[in-house]
Amino acid sequence: MTAVPLMIELREQNVVIVGGGHVAERRIHSLLQGGASITVISPVIEEGIRFHWEKGNLKWKKKYFESHDVDGAFLIVVATNDSMVNESVIEASPPNSLINAVAEADKGNVEFPAFFRRGKLTIGISTNGASPQLSTKIKRDLQTVYSEKYEDYLDFLFESRQLIKKSTFDKMHQKLLLKELLSDSFLDKNKQMKAMNWFGKLPKNEIMG
Ligand SMILES: C[C@@]1(CC(=O)O)c2cc3[nH]c(cc4nc(cc5[nH]c(cc(n2)[C@H]1CCC(=O)O)[C@@](C)(CC(=O)O)[C@@H]5CCC(=O)O)C(CC(=O)O)=C4CCC(=O)O)c(CCC(=O)O)c3CC(=O)O
Numbered sequence: 001m002t003a004v005p006l007m008i009e010l011r012e013q014n015v016v017i018v019g020g021g022h023v024a025e026r027r028i029h030s031l032l033q034g035g036a037s038i039t040v041i042s043p044v045i046e047e048g049i050r051f052h053w054e055k056g057n058l059k060w061k062k063k064y065f066e067s068h069d070v071d072g073a074f075l076i077v078v079a080t081n082d083s084m085v086n087e088s089v090i091e092a093s094p095p096n097s098l099i100n101a102v103a104e105a106d107k108g109n110v111e112f113p114a115f116f117r118r119g120k121l122t123i124g125i126s127t128n129g130a131s132p133q134l135s136t137k138i139k140r141d142l143q144t145v146y147s148e149k150y151e152d153y154l155d156f157l158f159e160s161r162q163l164i165k166k167s168t169f170d171k172m173h174q175k176l177l178l179k180e181l182l183s184d185s186f187l188d189k190n191k192q193m194k195a196m197n198w199f200g201k202l203p204k205n206e207i208m209g
């Protein structure tokens, strides 16, 4: 069996992270980007987690895990260094909750891919648990191919698409035009501005507004 990639909306969802070590810190870094409502259960926490706790970005319960700690959780990150504790967290998890078991992936039902963002572009890599370090290596390779330039480029593609969709061009022409924007030459800011100027002047389809 192989896991299916999904992008997930976690804004204000209850996420419980059991354990406050290095892996928990890595998860927090990703989850805060999604606006999750995070509670960390751990007697001690890494500096990076403390930083976010002091800023009010997450809750911290300074204690050992107890089964009621995962009540009402949407996503649970099982990240202690004690396999017996990890086991009891999984057992206490509500039915249908998402579980990321960092020490034994098979015991959970969601995995975190290696990923990076360029504005609206997200590139995630998974090896289905075979080699997380290969994922990291591939991520570094792709970071050079999809450089910082892509951040503005994605905004350009987004805005152009809105304008093209509102134009009187038929669907076929719209699709062709959108495809043309994938030419590397549009990574150039000047070319983007010229194109936007042109798209802005296209007659609009009044029915679509
Ligand atoms: C299945 C998965 C489930 C999940 O955690 O979601 C999982 C599972 C496990 N990882 C383990 C070990 C390590 N993981 C890393 C690093 C990363 N691990 C990540 C994801 C995943 N790890 C998911 C699969 C993703 C995929 O298939 O690629 C990354 C990509 C993303 C992230 O963590 O955010 C992140 C890179 C961050 C980045 O660069 O972006 C390192 C290196 C390091 O820490 O520097 C080591 C030590 C070296 C080694 O063992 O390889 C162990 C053994 C633990 C033990 O020995 O006890 C297990 C448990 C098992 O194999 O069952």
Ligand SMILES: NC(=O)C1=CN([C@@H]2O[C@H](COP(=O)(O)OP(=O)(O)OC[C@H]3O[C@@H](n4cnc5c(N)ncnc54)[C@H](O)[C@@H]3O)[C@@H](O)[C@H]2O)C=CC1
Binding pocket: 018, 019, 020, 021, 022, 023, 024, 041, 042, 043, 044, 045, 046, 063, 064, 065, 079, 080, 081, 082, 085, 101, 102, 103, 132
């Ligand atoms: N998925 C991944 O990417 C990786 C997974 N791992 C696995 O993840 C585990 C955790 O790794 P690290 O974060 O580096 O460990 P760590 O040793 O830095 O942190 C462990 C944390 O668990 C907490 N803890 C221990 N007992 C607890 C309890 N009863 N209740 C609540 N919290 C408790 C500790 O206070 C500590 O904060 C490792 O044992 C290893 O098996 C390790 C590296 C990468």
